[in-house]
Amino acid sequence: MMDHAHDLASVHDATERLLRAVAALDNAAVTQASRLPGWTHGHVLAHLARNADALVNVLEGRPMYVSGAAREADIERDAPRPLNVQLDDVRESAVRFQEASTAPGDRSRTVELRNGVTDRAERLPFRRWVEVELHHVDLGIGYELEDLPADFTEREIRFLVARFAGHQDVPTTRLATDDGRTWTTGGGAPGDPAAVEGTAAELLGWLAGRRDGSGLTVTSGTLPALPPL
Structure with a gap:
């Protein structure tokens, strides 16, 4: 059973945890390796911001990404940015996702994600929650799978x-x-x-x-x- 309000609140809380943890890093951390092969901390943060905007696209009836190549190019473009810019982008894109998710609309409607995957609009907050929690772990900065909320x-x-x-x-x-x-x-x-x-x-x-x-x-x-x- 989906609880849209609960999931949105959980996304917000998870995002705040991540932002507090990343804010404690220094600027050099942006280029340090994450746990994801080939990705720095900056890549992970850039992906989180662009994923939020991509889910806004889905909610507003647009393709999630222009193309797979464009998705990768956007992450590569944004990965080297200074830490304060990364934090602002993750925070501001998260607000855009929250606003799009609370806009009036039929939450039972089917929406299309990447690679032909479809889901109901009401499930997108949970999908975003997954992105934030698991990529927080992927940063390798002290937040582990054991620290994830039990639910x-x-x-x-x-x-x-x-x-x-x-x-x-x-x-x-x-x-x-x-x-x-x-x-x-x-x-x-x-x-x-x-x-x-x-x-x-x-x-x-x-x-x-x-x-x-x-x-x-x-x-x-x-x-x-x-x-x-």
Whole structure:
């Protein structure tokens, strides 16, 4: 069940956490490596700002990005900017997203994202929440998967479990947390079923491509190699 107001408030809170953390860095941090291959902190921050504007485009009936090449070019253009400029851009683009998300309209309508992906307009705040939380972790500046809000972690696990359900490259895989929650994903590829256990943070890290699964316990079969998101 979507709670649009809750998700927008959560996006705001997550953005404020990120802005406070980044504001404590020095200007040289912009060009330092993030945890994402080939991306500096500046690339991550530029992506977050441009993603907010891209979701505004979606909400207002325009293509999310002009093209994949234009998306990449915008990030490369904006990545080297000074820290104060990056912070202002993330903050101001976040305000634009909040305003577009609260504008009158049919939130049950179908909207188109990248690469032909569609969703309901009411789900975009959650998608933005995912961007802010996971990319805060990707910065590698002290915010870890274990620090994510518990309700966010569980919802993102459910989202990714659904995304990989029936995927042609993922055999049936049962996931369990150490406190007894369970999910099943995959099922589209031949092979013995797998079962893995771990903390919610470790499961999310593996599903989201942020950890290699070495923190999980494989109790049956073999840990599948998940396709990129």
